[in-house]
Amino acid sequence: MNPQNIQTAINYKKNVAGRFMLVEGAKIKSRLAGEAFWVTRKIDGHMQCLFFEDGQAFMLNANGKQRAEQFPCLDAFAQAMRKAGLSSAVLAAELYLPCEEDRPRCGDVMRALADKALQEQLALAAFDIISVNGQPFEAADYGVTHAQLVQWFGSHPLCRPVEMRKVASVEEVQQVYTEWVEDEGAEGLVVHTEGTAVLKIKPRHTIDAAVIGYTAGDNGVRDLMLAVMHPDGMTQMFGTGSSGLTDEQRNALLARLSGMHVESQYVLSDSRGVAYQMVRPEIVMEISVLELVACGNDDVIKTNPLLQYTPDQGWLLQGIVPGVSALGLTVVREREDKSVNPTDVRVSQLTDICPFEQNDNAAQKGEPSTLLARRVFKKISGEKIMIHKFLIWKTNKEMTGRFPAYVFYHTDYSSSRSELIKRDMAYSSDEQQIRSIFEAEIAGNIKKGWEEVLS
Secondary structure, eight states, rough: OHHHHHHHHHHHHHHGGGGGGEOOOEHHHHHHOOEEEEEEEEEOSSSEEEEEEEEEEEEEOSSSBOOOSOOOHHHHHHHHHHHHTTTTEEEEEEEOOSSSSSSOHHHHHHHTOHHHHHHOEEEEEEEEEEEEETTOOOOSHHHHHHHHHHHHTTTSEEEEEEEEEEEHHHHHHHHHHHIIIIIISEEEEEEEEESOOOEEOOOEEEEEEEEEEEEEETEEEEEEEEEETTSSSSEEEEEEEEEEEHHHHHHHHHHHHHHHHHOOOOOOOOOTTOOEEEEEEEEEEEEEEEESSOOOOTBOEEEEEEEEEEEEEEEEEEEEEEEEESOOOEOOOOEOOOOOTTTTTTHHHHHTTTTOOOOOSSSSSSOOOOOEEEEEEEETTTTTTEEEEEEEEOOOOOOTTSSSEEEEEEEEEOOOSSSSSSEEEEESSSSSHHHHHHHHHHHOOOOOTTTEEEO
C-alpha cells in the first residue's frame, strides 16, 4: 500500500470530516445564517476514502486501513471512474447497508462484514471529491461537487451520491430537518454553507444516568462520571462531563459528593491526569447528548467499563464491554424523583438510540499479554514469612472489547494470617497512570526491613 494513500485517508478524516461542527437540531436558526445552503441526508455508516488507480479501485478507512474484500459496490465505483475516462480519483463516501424498514445504521455494516451474503448488498454514498487525475478537486461551492458526483454515478443502487437539496434560507433548512430527521427518522443532516463551514445537525437525546465519580476544580465539580445499569445490577460507565452546570451547582455538588467517597478497583483520569474520585451511586442526573457512537470510522468498537458496586468493597471492575462514546454531553438537571436502579437508569436508554456493537473476535485471537514490570519483596520475622509481589501487564487485548489495556496486580502473602494470600488489582487505559499506581502501591507497602527478591 502506498504510504501517501494511507496519509490521504487519515488527513481527510482529521482535517475535513473531523472538523464538521456538531449542532443540535433545535438550534438551527440560532447557529445558521445565509441565503444558500446545500443540505445532504446524513447516513449512519462507515466513512471510507475511495481510490481509483490503474483501472482498479480500493478503499481505506479513517485509520488508513484497507478493506481486503472487493465488494460489488467498489466494482461499481471503479466502473463509473473508467466510464468517465479518469486515470485516478480519490473520493469520500459512506459504506452502508441499505434497508427498507429502517434507516441504515453503523452496526449493519459490521454485521455485513461478517456475512458474505450481506456483503453483496453493501452500498457506497459518495459525498466529497478529494482529487481527480492527481490534482486536488476545487469547487466554488458544494453544489458543484454534488453535480459532479451525479454526473459520474447517477442513481446507481450500489454507488451513488448522497441525497442533496439546495435551499435558500435558514427556514428551509429547518423544513428539511423536520422532513428527513423528525418525520422520516434520518440520523441527521450535513449542511454546507456558502463559506467553508460545514455543520452536522442531529437531534438531542435525553438520558437519566447515575453519578458514580467526579473530579474537582477551582469552582467545585469539574466533571461527573456517568453510568447506566443493566438488569442484573451491573453498572456501565459511558461518559464524563459537566457542561450545563452553573458555578453554584458545581460547588453544591462538590459538597455533597465529597462525603460519598468509596474505594475503587477501576481508575480513570481526566485530561489533567487527575484520577476521578469514585462515589456511592445515589445521585441521578438527567443529561442530554447529541450523538452516541458505537463504532468509529476506523472500525474500532467503542467500549465501556462494566462495574459492580458493593458497600464493603466499593467499585469492582467486572470487564470491558462493547458500549458507546457520548458526544455533546450536557447536564440538564438532577432527577430527585429517581434513584439508581435497573429501571430508572436502565442501559436500554443507550441501546434504544445506538445499539452496541457485538465483537465476535474472541480474546484468544489477540496477542499474548506483555509483562511490563515485576517487583517482589520478602520479610522474615522469626517464623513469620511475608511476601509482596507487584506486577504490571499490558494485555494487548483492549481492541477485543473485553479487556482493559493495562492491569496492575498485587499479591500480599503472610504465613501468620488466617487469610494467607490477599490480592488486589487495578486497571487503566493509560500506561503512565498504571505505572503511577504501581509505584504508589510499592511505596505504601514496602517499609524498613523488606528485602527485594531478584528473579
